Amino acid sequence: MRRVLSFVVALSIQHLLYLPQIASFSKDKINGEIKASDKSVSPKSPVVFEGSHTVSFAPYSILSSLKYGDGATSNEFSINLSNREDNSIEQHRFCVLCYPKGGGRGGKTELDGFLSGVLKKQTNVGVYLKYIPPTKDSCVDVTFSLVLKGKQQKGRKFDLEWSSGMRFVSPEYTQLRGGQANDFGTSIMQPQLLPFFLGVDENDSFSDGVLDVEVKMKIHQVHSYQSLLDKADDKAGLVPKDIRTLQDGTPRAERHDTEKVRVGKIIVPVLKTISERERMFSLGCYPGVEFRIMRIFDEEGNEIFGSQPGADYEIRPIYPLVQQLEREWPVRVTEAEIPTMLTQTMYNLVSAVGSLFTAVAGLGTAFAISLAISIYFIPSSNLKVGDVLLVEKVSSKLTNASLLKTGDVVLFRPPSRLQDVIVASGAKRIDDRDLFVKRIAAESGDVTKVDTTGSVFINGAKAKGNRDLCDTEPLRLIEKYIDPREEKVPAGDIFVMGDCSDVSVDSRVWGTLSKKEVIGRPLLRLWPPASFGAIPDLPSSMKKKEKRFPKHSRGNFVDITPRLECHG
Numbered sequence: 001m002r003r004v005l006s007f008v009v010a011l012s013i014q015h016l017l018y019l020p021q022i023a024s025f026s027k028d029k030i031n032g033e034i035k036a037s038d039k040s041v042s043p044k045s046p047v048v049f050e051g052s053h054t055v056s057f058a059p060y061s062i063l064s065s066l067k068y069g070d071g072a073t074s075n076e077f078s079i080n081l082s083n084r085e086d087n088s089i090e091q092h093r094f095c096v097l098c099y100p101k102g103g104g105r106g107g108k109t110e111l112d113g114f115l116s117g118v119l120k121k122q123t124n125v126g127v128y129l130k131y132i133p134p135t136k137d138s139c140v141d142v143t144f145s146l147v148l149k150g151k152q153q154k155g156r157k158f159d160l161e162w163s164s165g166m167r168f169v170s171p172e173y174t175q176l177r178g179g180q181a182n183d184f185g186t187s188i189m190q191p192q193l194l195p196f197f198l199g200v201d202e203n204d205s206f207s208d209g210v211l212d213v214e215v216k217m218k219i220h221q222v223h224s225y226q227s228l229l230d231k232a233d234d235k236a237g238l239v240p241k242d243i244r245t246l247q248d249g250t251p252r253a254e255r256h257d258t259e260k261v262r263v264g265k266i267i268v269p270v271l272k273t274i275s276e277r278e279r280m281f282s283l284g285c286y287p288g289v290e291f292r293i294m295r296i297f298d299e300e301g302n303e304i305f306g307s308q309p310g311a312d313y314e315i316r317p318i319y320p321l322v323q324q325l326e327r328e329w330p331v332r333v334t335e336a337e338i339p340t341m342l343t344q345t346m347y348n349l350v351s352a353v354g355s356l357f358t359a360v361a362g363l364g365t366a367f368a369i370s371l372a373i374s375i376y377f378i379p380s381s382n383l384k385v386g387d388v389l390l391v392e393k394v395s396s397k398l399t400n401a402s403l404l405k406t407g408d409v410v411l412f413r414p415p416s417r418l419q420d421v422i423v424a425s426g427a428k429r430i431d432d433r434d435l436f437v438k439r440i441a442a443e444s445g446d447v448t449k450v451d452t453t454g455s456v457f458i459n460g461a462k463a464k465g466n467r468d469l470c471d472t473e474p475l476r477l478i479e480k481y482i483d484p485r486e487e488k489v490p491a492g493d494i495f496v497m498g499d500c501s502d503v504s505v506d507s508r509v510w511g512t513l514s515k516k517e518v519i520g521r522p523l524l525r526l527w528p529p530a531s532f533g534a535i536p537d538l539p540s541s542m543k544k545k546e547k548r549f550p551k552h553s554r555g556n557f558v559d560i561t562p563r564l565e566c567h568g
Contacts (some may be wrong), residue, residue, distance in 0.1 A: 048302060051453050053077040055147075056210040060200050060537040068123065069103035074213065076132065081140075086509075087137035090134040096146065096213050097183060099126035101191055124192055127213060128185030130475070131168035139169040139180070139228070141221045141305045143263060143295055146185065147214040151199040160197070162186050163314075164294045165305065177344065179264035179292075220305040232259070236327040242269070243290060244335070245308060258306025261341065266292050266318060268347040284331035290317040290344055294330045301373055311335050330472035388527035393520035403517065404494060406443055407465075411435045411537055412496075412517045416470075417510040421481065435519060438496035438506055439465075440529050448495050449486040450508045454479060456497065463497065465538035478502060481509045492516070501536060 012533055034113065063072060074096040075451055083090050097104065104126030127146050133139070141163035151160045166184040174182045183305040195202050198209030243260040244252050261267065271287045273505060280287055285386055297305050311470035316329035336342075342350070404410065414422070416438060442448050442458045451455040456463040478501075489495050493512035498504025507513065520536045 016351065031183075047218045047220050048081060049079055049217065051079070052214055052216045054212055054214045056214075057098050059208045059209050059210055060195060060198050063098065063100040063211065064195070066100050067349060068101040069099070071097050071099045071104070071126075071542045072103070072131075073097055077215070079217075079219065079352050081219065082373065083222065090138065090139065092140060092219075093132035093133060094215065094217075095130050095132065096215065097130050097185070098211065098213075102126055102187060104128050104185060104187065123191070124187035125189045125191055126187045126393055127162070128183040129168075129215060131165075135167075136172065137225050138265070139167060139173070139225045139483040140219050140262070141165075141223070141304055143169050143218045143220065143305065144215075145216040146188075147186065148197070148214065149212040149214060151209055152196060153199040154196075160188055162188055165296075167223075167262075167264050179229075179266065181264075184264075218303060220407075225328075227562060240342055240350055241342050241492060243343055243346070245343055253309050254307060256307040256311075256335075258308070260308035260336075260343070261293070263293055263296055263305050266290050266344055267315070268339075268342045268344060269338045269349075270342055270347065272339040276339055279337075283333050283337060284322075284327050284329075285333045285338060286317075286325060289321065289325075290318050290347075295322060307335060310333070312463040324387075341467055364550070373437060387412065387525055387531065389522040390524045390526055391520040392523045404440060404443075404518065404521070406440050407537060408440045409437060409522050410440060410494075410496065410512060411437050411519045411522070413519065415510065415517055418505070421505065421510050425481075437522075438498055438504075438513075440494050441497040441507070442489050442495035444489050444491045444493060445487065446489045446495065448489060448507075449484060450484050452479065452482065452484050453484050454501055454508055456508060458481045460502075478505070478509075481505060483509060483511075490540075494518075548554050 055077065056071050059075050066072065076093050076095045078091045078093045080089050080091055082088070093354060100121035127148065129142075129144055129146060130296040130339050131140065131142075143163075145161055145163040148160040148302050151161065152158070164184065164186070165182040168184070169180045169182060173180060176184075189197065194211075195209070199207075199208040200209045204448075241551065242252060242254045242376070246255060268290055269280060269285050269287050277287065283292070287338065293307075293313050293315055296307055297314075298304050298308060298313045299310045312332055312334050314330040314332050317329070320326075412432060412435065415433065418436075419429055441456060441463050447459050451457075458464075492515055494515060495507045495512050497506045497508065525533060525535060526530050
């Protein structure tokens, strides 16, 4: 009994010691043992420090009490490095953050904006390496591995290791999409597996375990952040180019831009030809997907921080992909196998320009088509109210309407003389966008004669075709508008008539029509389906009149009086 009481007291004291310290991991540390095994690095080595440190966290009983988004901090470890500016020795400190219920970096994914909230939040155990710089201006290029030490009581013991790299900077300069952060890590296991991993028996209230993490590090270079900003080349040409290529034009096969293509940076692979697509997909280096470079290896297998010709990249997408594209990440791909490499900004620009070009091309095509053909609702004698016509508008523009011939149906803008007739009848002047439809009865050079009854003779013979296709208007009001005369159709003009001569206000009233006013010729009747096909010619013989007096209509085709149709 005394032994049990002593354990409970000890455990309670341990909780009291740790509990205040995990509330704010940005300032407080949880004390633990540091196990360091640093390796000396020769001056010719590509790294300025290489070593490993083992850090510890509070017991599982404390970690398990934390909520989603709450983190605990390990003990710190420090590394003394020379300042390249003045050769002074600075102490660079690190620690590991643990989120037992998930939610590292606020639970956000690497996507900014609203997408980070749309995607499923990270609920797995998160571990992150955190940098504590000696000054605000300090930054270091680091590749590292976080090794979680397994303490399983049952089955085979195993560790969990995750490797990556990042340019570590002060919190104020964190810009993950730019390849720099104050802490960086991953979600590594489901929370319910943590007690098993630490050898904790949850059925035993006295069972507890401590999470140990070994940090294997290589510090490749120490920088002054301000000096990096001063050297940054933000110039971008109008045409995006492969980011491996240096600004001075050095061939990509000789040397790479190690600032634009380095560990921690985001790249977007792009195809040069469609034939490369299958190979890229087989590598898992999907074109158009944003990947983060986790690690880089030179041709001899040495870990490096900046890209060079022939290097291998370990990459993984910065956001979840569709199930068909998911695989074990990261994938390893040789840089030479990536046809073109762009930044996110470059790729977004190319995509935006491509989308804009497609849109403009589509609009241009639609505009060109609209100039060539249009669809109109046309009320007329042979064409019932509500019929829909497909109208061709090219020939009248390209040939100055020289292809128009007698018998053709034409759409035209109201000429000034027709407008005068409309106004004189007491109606309002109509818009130039309103179109009229008539048939050509005579062409340039023909002699036309109009008598008082409205009958038309062309070159001495009665106008061809039957134009009495509607019921006779009993009051014969059209006759007061008819202008009896004989004249030769001027060059560039045509004489047009409606299919219902008893009510049509046409060239008999307002004279000839200039071909320049012609908009187009109907090609097909699209509606109704039963009447689909070519526009019928004017009948050459008398037929039984249909019992349908043309209705007054509004819209593109208008009446000028309550009983006189100007468009039939």
